[in-house]
Amino acid sequence: MRPALLLLCAAATALGSADNRTGKLPPPTNLTIVLKNDCCVQLKWSPPDGLDTNTCKVKYVVEGKQRYRSFYTSYEECFDITGGFEYKVSTVPDENSDCQSWDDSDWIRGYLPKASDHLASVKDFECFMYEKEHINCTWLPENNQIISLYYWRNVSNVQSCKTYIDKDNVKRGCHLNRNFTANLQTFFVLVNGTLDSNPVRVMCLEVIPVNIVRVPSPQIRIKEKDETLLIEWESPKSFKADCWSYNLQYKYSQSNKWLENAVGPVTHTSIPYDQRYKYTVKLKAIYKADCGEGGSEWSKEEHYGNEESTDWSMHIALISIPLLVTAAAITLLIYLKRLRVLILPDIPDPSAIFKVVAKSDGRFMPMPFQTWATSKEKEYDLFEPKDEDVSQLVVEQVPECAQDK
Incomplete structure (x- = not known):
């Protein structure tokens, strides 16, 4: 009986111990907020009451401007606190603790009042x-x-x-x-x-x-080499050269569009060059993301080359020639129409004269040929001769002999 009783007591003890190690952790206590200066805050708190931290190791989570997790019972941070702020702290089980299956505790809260200044x-x-x-x-x-x-x-x-x-x-x-x-x-x-x-x-x-890197703008140098422009500059002082990349932009005098050329950590590049145009070049440095953030402003625009004077004769020819050809074509068409009438006149219709006669009550009246030739089934007043009075003149000749008598 006694061994069985001891075993039962041991089982009851183990069961009771297991019950005490489940549920929710108790929260921290005695949270205080202290201003270290006009923008730094220090939080302090005590471990949870009634918790054996030797067997149940815990951590603390602080929710402030940032989220913080640590074994320590204090926390500091600095930021603009003029508008006031609320802090929350809770107890959480450590991953290697005997009470790792317990739930996080409730939050305890502390308030930072709004600045009165x-x-x-x-x-x-x-x-x-x-x-x-x-x-x-x-x-x-x-x-x-x-x-x-x-x-x-x-x-x-x-x-x-x-x-x-x-x-x-x-x-x-x-x-x-x-x-x-x-x-x-x-x-x-x-x-x-x-x-x-x-x-x-x-x-x-x-x-x-x-x-917050912001370096002075690069100073660029331009040289002509073969049919390209060689552009060089210096890397920003005291920074690692491989932390920089560069953005080059250029344009020539006949275009207002900037052309871009991305350049790696090297401090030189080249662009195609046409001696007929004047080139404008500018450059800025960019601090690479794997080193930080920042860069420079655009450099002063540098110019190279001289723009050749524009030959307007070609432009005038390209505009005037089509106009002249068009005018000549229109003039030619007008004269061709007139020449066609002279070279290939309209052939008159011979039947037109008979149609006119038929419309004149059967009387045949002569018509001038030109009128007939140009008539097209229209009525014309045909030529009709007028009656004339004919007078006879009688001349009588008297013999000379008769005159002598």
């Missing part, structure tokens, strides 16, 4: 890397606010701008310290200041240097 704004704020480890941030100020810029890679080591870029005694940018930017993968920038003696908070953002 006056907000200001700047236009066209941007940071860009113009050479390796050389970074500038620029902006256009609005109103009369006094701007200050801070940057850091670790919130425990915030640096203020030492080298401002001024124009008309107004801050329009900052040149970051090269000691800070060396081997830099990501950093944060905070812009704030005062406006009418009131604190203002402008913006906070994360910057990844390799994604």
Whole structure:
């Protein structure tokens, strides 16, 4: 009986243990949110109550600006927090834990209130890397606010701008310290200041240097070689040459259409050349996606060659010859019609005169030949001679002898 009782107790214990290791994990506790500065937040929390973390290993999932998963009970991130934000943290089982079949816990929530400081704004704020480890941030100020810029890679080591870029005694940018930017993968920038003696908070953002590359435009050189133009330029300074590709565009004087020529990491290419035309060439650099993002603006347009003066005689001939031929053809057709009448006149119809006689009550009246020849079954007043009075003159001759008597 005793062995059987012990076995039953062991089975009951095992069953009870299995029941305790199923279901939903308890959530973390004591969530707090602390502002490290004007744009960095630190979250802290405690492990779940009543959970033996020695046998049931867990992780924590944080949903903030980004989703974060870790064993640690704290989390930091930096972003523009002026509009307020909500954080959520939950407990999830570790894949190698005894409680890996348990469900995730409910969320615990923490709220970051909206900033109460006056907000200001700047236009066209941007940071860009113009050479390796050389970074500038620029902006256009609005109103009369006094701007200050801070940057850091670790919130425990915030640096203020030492080298401002001024124009008309107004801050329009900052040149970051090269000691800070060396081997830099990501950093944060905070812009704030005062406006009418009131604190203002402008913006906070994360910057990844390799994604903000903006180098000066290439300077191109053009040489004539055989029937081509050889175009050369230099790769941007301090960057790896194989991280660049180039887009070349060119056109010649008789066309307004730009022709494109994509070029790999090499710094030269060639295009066909016709000495009759003047060529225009421009180039821009593109930072390859596998290295980062960015590039340059279009270079200054370079010109090569001289356009030959246009020979308008050929154009005039091409226009005038068809016009002259057309005019000659029209004139010829008009004269041919007249010549046809002279060379091949219409043959008169002999029966026309008899038709006219038949219409004249059977009287035959002579008709002029020309009238008859040109008549076409029309009635004509035929020639009819008029009656004439005939007078006789009698001349009587008297003998001379009779006159003597």
